[in-house]
Each structure stands twice: as structure tokens, then as C-alpha cells.
Amino acid sequence: xxxxxxxxxxxxxxxxxxxxxxxxxxxxxxxxxxxxxxxxxxxxxxxxxxxxxxxxxxxxxxxxxxxxxxxxxxxxxxxxxxxxxxxxxxxxxxxxxxxxxxxxxxxxxxxxxxxxxxxxxxxxxxxxxxxxxxxxxxxxxxxxxxxxxxxxxxxxxxxxxxxxxxxxxxxxxxxxxxxxxxxxxxxxxxxxxxxxxxxxxxxxxxxxxxxxxxxxxxxxxxxxxxxxxxxxxxxxxxxxxxxxxxxxxxxxxxxxxxxxxxxxxxxxxxxxxxxxxxxxxxxxxxxxx
Amino acid sequence: xxxxxxxxxxxxxxxxxxxxxxxxxxxxxxxxxxxxxxxxxxxxxxxxxxxxxxxxxxxxxxxxxxxxxxxxxxxxxxxxxxxxxxxxxxxxxxxxxxxxxxxxxxxxxxxxxxxxxxxxxxxxxxxxxxxxxxxxxxxxxxxxxxxxxxxxxxxxxxxxxxxxxxxxxxxxxxxxxxxxxxxxxxxxxxxxxxxxxxxxxxxxxxxxxxxxxxxxxxxxxxxxxxxxxxxxxxxxxxxxxxxxxxxxxxxxxxxxxxxxxxxxxxxxxxxxxxxxxxxxxxxxxxxxxxxxxxxxxxxxxxxxxxxxxxxxxxxxxxxxxxxxxxxxx
Amino acid sequence: xxxxxxxxxxxxxxxxxxxxxxxxxxxxxxxxxxxxxxxxxxxxxxxxxxxxxxxxxxxxxxxxxxxxxxxxxxxxxxxxxxxxxxxxxxxxxxxxxxxxxxxxxxxxxxxxxxxxxxxx
Numbered sequence: 001x002x003x004x005x006x007x008x009x010x011x012x013x014x015x016x017x018x019x020x021x022x023x024x025x026x027x028x029x030x031x032x033x034x035x036x037x038x039x040x041x042x043x044x045x046x047x048x049x050x051x052x053x054x055x056x057x058x059x060x061x062x063x064x065x066x067x068x069x070x071x072x073x074x075x076x077x078x079x080x081x082x083x084x085x086x087x088x089x090x091x092x093x094x095x096x097x098x099x100x101x102x103x104x105x106x107x108x109x110x111x112x113x114x115x116x117x118x119x120x121x122x123x124x125x126x127x128x129x130x131x132x133x134x135x136x137x138x139x140x141x142x143x144x145x146x147x148x149x150x151x152x153x154x155x156x157x158x159x160x161x162x163x164x165x166x167x168x169x170x171x172x173x174x175x176x177x178x179x180x181x182x183x184x185x186x187x188x189x190x191x192x193x194x195x196x197x198x199x200x201x202x203x204x205x206x207x208x209x210x211x212x213x214x215x216x217x218x219x220x221x222x223x224x225x226x227x228x229x230x231x232x233x234x235x236x237x238x239x240x241x242x243x244x245x246x247x248x249x250x251x252x253x254x255x256x257x258x259x260x261x262x263x264x265x266x267x268x269x270x271x272x273x274x275x276x277x278x279x280x281x282x283x284x285x286x287x288x289x
Numbered sequence: 290x291x292x293x294x295x296x297x298x299x300x301x302x303x304x305x306x307x308x309x310x311x312x313x314x315x316x317x318x319x320x321x322x323x324x325x326x327x328x329x330x331x332x333x334x335x336x337x338x339x340x341x342x343x344x345x346x347x348x349x350x351x352x353x354x355x356x357x358x359x360x361x362x363x364x365x366x367x368x369x370x371x372x373x374x375x376x377x378x379x380x381x382x383x384x385x386x387x388x389x390x391x392x393x394x395x396x397x398x399x400x401x402x403x404x405x406x407x408x409x410x411x412x413x414x415x416x417x418x419x420x421x422x423x424x425x426x427x428x429x430x431x432x433x434x435x436x437x438x439x440x441x442x443x444x445x446x447x448x449x450x451x452x453x454x455x456x457x458x459x460x461x462x463x464x465x466x467x468x469x470x471x472x473x474x475x476x477x478x479x480x481x482x483x484x485x486x487x488x489x490x491x492x493x494x495x496x497x498x499x500x501x502x503x504x505x506x507x508x509x510x511x512x513x514x515x516x517x518x519x520x521x522x523x524x525x526x527x528x529x530x531x532x533x534x535x536x537x538x539x540x541x542x543x544x545x546x547x548x549x550x551x552x553x554x555x556x557x558x559x560x561x562x563x564x565x566x567x568x569x570x571x572x573x574x575x576x577x578x579x580x581x582x583x584x585x586x587x588x589x590x591x592x593x594x595x596x597x598x599x600x601x602x603x604x605x606x607x608x609x610x611x612x613x614x615x616x617x618x
Numbered sequence: 619x620x621x622x623x624x625x626x627x628x629x630x631x632x633x634x635x636x637x638x639x640x641x642x643x644x645x646x647x648x649x650x651x652x653x654x655x656x657x658x659x660x661x662x663x664x665x666x667x668x669x670x671x672x673x674x675x676x677x678x679x680x681x682x683x684x685x686x687x688x689x690x691x692x693x694x695x696x697x698x699x700x701x702x703x704x705x706x707x708x709x710x711x712x713x714x715x716x717x718x719x720x721x722x723x724x725x726x727x728x729x730x731x732x733x734x735x736x737x738x
Binding site: 142 | 298299300301302303306327328330333348349367369370371414415417418419420421424425456458459460463464491492493494495496497498499513514515516517518520521524527528531542545546549570572575578579581
Binding site for chain 1: 668669671672674675678679693696697698700701702703
């Protein structure tokens with residue numbers, strides 16, 4: 001089963017929830033940190049040992065100037081403006097290229113071949129039965145989705161998989177959510193939390209994923225998030241209280257379920273509810289292409 | 290030309306938008322731009338009155354005309370984004386219920402014909418609009434359509450004009466929408482004679498953040514003293530350095546972890562960034578949000594901290610020009 | 619030689635547009651015949667990204683030997699350099715003014731892009 005933890009708004013406790021869910025699992029679990037712009041899960045798994053590091057590449061075109069006739073077919077095809085043919089030969093702008101391969105396809109003189117461009121890396125850590133694969137986008141690279149797709153090839157069918165998604169609702173988030181069996185949307189009981197939760201709900205509904213909500217920092221705001229969930233018939237799977245002890249443990253990078261064991265049941269009960277809800281949701285949602 | 294101050298955070302939820310709203314209230318000379326187009330929250334504090342709405346069109350999506358599709362599968366073979374999937378599978382007839390087979394007006398043979406060709410469809414959420422499928426389709430059954438993937442608004446607020454946007458769910462190119470918001474904000478500044486643009490930036494360090502920073506005059510990083518906050522701060526600081534952008538930092542909820550606060554501030558100084566100040570942990574920040582107010586519009590102690598930070602930021606050298614006069618109320 | 623001026627108008631008195639990539643049009647002035655023609659750039663105005671690259675390609679294919687504009691980003695500059703097109707930055711208000719500055723040798727050839735790229 002693949003559980004993705006997401007949130008419209010950043011900083012609501014998405015990573016906290018993902019790592020603690022992984023920590024309370026009794027069986028080995030694969031944790032994917034898909035927040036590749038700012039991967040943080042590893043920070044909460046103190047003492048995790050680094051197993052391996054793989055570089056992730058995107059295939060981008062390379063032009064052989066001796067064969068290029070300067071016809072401009074490639075530049076005309078490219079919808080990302082990543083290739084230009086000012087005169088005799090084509091120039092490639094790797095930072096704009098999505099790696100679709102179209103230029104190579106349309107080149108009439110076979111002057112384009114494809115080469116690898118590094119966009120980031122995947123590191124693997126292990127700790128107490130948690131296998132963490134962390135995606136880390138290189139600074140200045142704007143292509144999160146291909147790295148997320150590469151990360152998701154690490155999903156293992158025989159394991160429970162927990163995905164820490166990036167915040168928001170745009171392409172990288174969707175890349176993380178696709179193919180999940182269940183989505184957990186983390187929010188906080190504030191106007192910002194509610195507004196961004198509504199966006200996240202729209203996104204998971206568009207993907208037709210079964211989902212539930214976890215309200216973090218209960219007590220700081222008001223009832224609007226609860227009222228919304230009630231009206232929309234969205235299950236609230238867990239509530240985590242606002243507690244300065246949690247904030248301080250978090251600030252040190254401590255794993256909550258270990259540093260403050262009194263909160264451990266929140267995560268184990270949540271996991272139980274997800275596993276129940278997930279199977280239920282799956283049965284209802286069997287005809288997805 | 291007006292000066293642009295971009296407020297970013299790397300990590301989400303550090304109080305970036307609360308700080309931006311306070312800055313907006315503290316100056317009367319600014320146009321406000323919400324470039325966190327993915328999860329725009331600034332309007333919840335500034336209650337804009339929308340004066341103008343515009344479609345945001347960007348990119349293309351592929352559409353297969355089912356009637357013309359011969360089911361050859363060339364599109365699927367060439368798609369690098371896993372956006373093509375087969376429909377009407379060969380074994381689908383077996384899945385038909387007996388009632389369906391018996392009532393089929395074409396007769397049982399048609400309903401159970403296992404050899405009819407498969408068709409293909411595009412998963413529009415995965416499609417990046419590259420056009421390769423349309424190129425390889427031997428019968429030209431694929432159209433590339435321009436997509437409307439959001440809208441941007443020009444509004445009036447109690448702190449002046451505001452440009453903000455809403456990106457469609459699963460839409461691409463939030464970086465481009467950020468560019469649109471910024472260029473419209475520049476236009477509004479020029480037309481309204483404003484010399485300052487305050488930009489609420491997106492979280493992260495990717496495409497939309499790069500789009501919100503390029504060509505700006507000053508970046509203000511709002512971070513928090515946590516292991517995760519520090520980690521993300523390092524990455525976003527590397528990005529502002531990459532763009533040679535003058536950078537100031539402020540640490541929100543600094544008293545949660547004073548040791549880490551000092552470490553982050555020291556790190557900022559070493560990297561050549563200015564430390565603009567600290568904001569204390571104050572429940573009144575959320576209380577202000579519940580009342581749709583900026584923190585500095587309440588008596589919250591954190592508001593006083595933000596005023597000091599604003600004074601500091603206004604005294605900084607920006608880009609190539611001179612410091613701005615302080616325009617406090 | 620032809621010179622490409624970025625502009626929002628359609629004659630020599632039209633304003634010089636400050637940004638190369640996102641300019642609505644180019645006025646291509648022919649120094650020999652002292653005539654000009656207009657080249658459209660509007661399809662680039664709304665390009666998701668890489669507008670400067672495409673604009674550079676457009677003026678190159680239109681036969682420009684030099685570009686006179688407000689600001690030119692690094693990617694566009696690279697394409698122009700590749701095509702041996704000279705770049706001149708100026709704050710002149712109109713095309714005519716910029717042309718006079720060029721003809722009297724008052725413009726200095728840019729050695730590199732003068733602004734940041736990335737969707738600016």
C-alpha cells in the first residue's frame with residue numbers, strides 16, 4: 001500500500017507525520033522523500049546510515065555541428081524554447097529542456113543525439129526497519145517532476161510505502177500523489193490552513209484518491225477546518241495538539257514518537273485508521289486507468 | 290523603476306505571508322504581489338477587492354480524437370512522461386456483464402469482439418504538452434490545444450494595489466504565472482507611481498522561486514530555528530547567492546531555540562547576508578490571522594519585532610540603487 | 619547591414635522597448651537603403667520561457683547584423699553572439715534617437731548580457 005502525506009500549505013507538519021508514521025510501523029517500510037526542493041525527512045531519522053547515492057539525469061539533446069544544416073526544424077518543434085537555430089547550427093539550453101526527445105525525432109539530418117544532464121540525486125538511508133529514499137534537486141534546477149518520477153521507481157510492491165510530498169498543488173505535488181492508494185492531507189486550524197486544505201482536497205479529488213485529514217496544532221485557531229470537513233464528509237483521521245514541547249522537539253530534529261512517547265499512540269492509531277480507510281477506499285475506486 | 294523586495298522562506302509555514310502582510314501595511318508606497326501562486330494566502334489577510342480578472346494561458350495539452358485513432362500505439366511508445374494510456378482493452382469484452390451483452394444493439398458478436406483495435410487516451414495531468422505524440426501519430430489524430438491553467442487578478446486593498454493569482458490544480462508552469470504576476474505588479478507600480486513592490490514568494494527553491502527572484506532588488510528570508518528550517522535556509526540562501534541578490538534574514542519564533550537562532554544568524558553573516566532581526570513566538574500572530582489582520586495592525590508583541598525588521602530592511606542598499614526612504618505610517 | 623530595434627510601435631518615432639525578449643516587434647533598419655521593415659515578436663510575448671532565445675533567433679533569421687535594445691538577457695545574448703550579431707544597450711526613448719546614437723558611434727558594444735535571465 002502506498003500512503004502519500006501531502007498538504008496545500010507548507011509547514012503544517014507533513015514531514016513530521018510521514019516520518020512518525022514510518023517509525024510506528026511494525027514491518028519494514030519504504031519512506032520516499034519527494035519534497036525534492038527541500039528534503040527534510042532524513043533530519044528526523046538521526047543515526048540513519050547512508051547506504052548509497054545515485055545521480056538522476058534527464059536526457060537532453062546534443063547537436064553535432066558537422067551534421068547540423070541549420071534548418072531550424074528542432075527549434076520550431078520545441079515547445080519549451082530550449083533550442084534555437086540562429087544561423088548555421090542549433091544551440092541547446094539544457095535548463096529549459098523537459099527531455100521529451102522531440103528535437104531528435106524531427107531532425108532530418110540525424111544531427112541530434114541525447115546526453116545525460118544531472119538534475120539531482122537520490123540518497124538511500126536505513127534506520128530501524130525504515131528504508132528512506134531521499135530525492136534532492138540540484139540548486140538552480142527547475143525540474144522537480146522527473147526527479148520525483150525517478151524516486152518513485154524505488155517503490156517496492158511488497159512493502160508499505162510512505163511518501164512525503166512537496167507542499168502545494170502544482171505539478172511536483174501531482175507527480176508525488178499519482179499512483180498512491182491513500183492520501184493524508186495535513187493542515188492546521190487556521191484560515192491559511194483551511195484555504196490551502198481546500199486546494200489540496202480539489203487535487204486529490206481530481207486524482208480520484210481516497211483521502212483523510214489530519215489536523216495539527218489543535219487549539220491555535222478556530223473550528224473552520226472541522227466545519228469544512230464535516231460539510232464535505234471528509235474523515236478527520238487524527239488531531240495533534242499544539243504543544244510547545246512538540247515545537248521544541250521538532251526544532252532539535254527529534255523524532256516525536258521517540259522524544260515524546262505519550263504522542264506515539266496518535267501515530268499508531270492513525271496508521272490503523274489509514275489501513276482500514278485505505279482498503280475501503282480502494283475497493284470503491286477499482287476502475288482507475 | 291520601482292524596487293522589488295521578495296519575501297521567501299525555503300521551508301513552508303515559517304511565517305512568510307504574515308511578515309509580507311505586515312510589510313505591506315507598513316508602507317503606503319507599494320504594490321503588493323502574491324507570487325505564492327500555488328497556495329496563495331495573502332488575500333486572507335489583505336481582503337482584496339478584485340477589480341480585474343484575466344485568464345492565465347500557458348502551454349499545451351494533447352488530445353487524441355478517438356474516432357480517428359487507429360490504436361497503433363506510436364504515441365505511447367514515444368511519450369517520455371507516461372501520459373498515454375490504452376482504453377477499450379482487448380479483454381474488455383470479457384468484463385461486460387451478461388445483461389450488457391444481451392442488450393447490445395449491435396448484437397453479441399460486436400460486444401464480444403476481442404480483436405477490435407485498442408484506442409489510446411492522454412492523461413492530461415501527466416501531459417507536459419511537448420507535442421511528440423502529435424508528431425509521431427501516423428494518422429494525425431492528435432491535436433495540441435492551448436490550456437487555460439489559472440487566472441490572475443488586479444485588486445485594491447487597504448494597503449494599495451495588489452496583484453495575485455490562482456493556479457489550476459495540477460497545472461504546470463507556476464513559474465510563468467509568477468512572472469506574469471510580477472510583470473503586472475511592475476505595470477501597476479508604474480501606472481500608480483509606486484516606487485516599491487513587495488512580493489510574497491513561493492516556498493522551495495525550484496522554478497517558481499527562481500521566477501520570483503530573478504531581477505529583484507532584495508530578498509528577505511523568513512526562517513525558523515529548527516533543524517528543518519536551518520537546512521532549508523541553507524538551500525534558499527545558496528539560491529539568492531547564485532543570483533547575486535542582496536539578502537536579509539529574519540528568524541521567526543526565535544525563542545523556541547535560541548542556540549539554533551544564533552547559529553543560523555552566524556551562518557547568514559558568513560555568507561554575506563544581513564541579519565534584519567528576530568520575531569518572538571507569539572500566539573497573537575495566529576489570532577491576527579483569524580481576524581484577517583496583519584500582525585502589525587494588532588497590539589501583538591511580535592508586531593513590534595516586525596516593525597524593527599522593516600526599518601532595517603528599508604535602510605539596506607538594494608540592487609544597484611540607493612536605500613529607500615523609510616515610509617512608515 | 620540591418621539593425622534590429624526592439625519597439626512597441628511601427629515607425630522611427632516609436633518608443634524603444636526596454637526588454638529584448640518580450641518586445642512586441644522589431645524594427646529592422648537597413649543602413650544602406652535607409653528603409654525599414656517590421657518583424658513581429660508577439661508570439662513570444664506569452665512564451666512560457668525562453669522568450670529571449672526565440673527573439674534572438676527571429677532577428678537572426680531576419681538578417682540582423684546588430685541589435686539595439688534596452689536590456690538583453692544571458693540566453694538571448696548567447697544566441698546573438700553565436701550568430702555574430704552585435705548587441706548595444708541604450709536608454710534612448712525612441713527608435714530614431716537610438717539610431718542617431720548608433721550612427722554617431724555613441725553606443726558601446728555590449729560584451730555580455732546586462733540583466734539576469736530566468737523569466738525576467
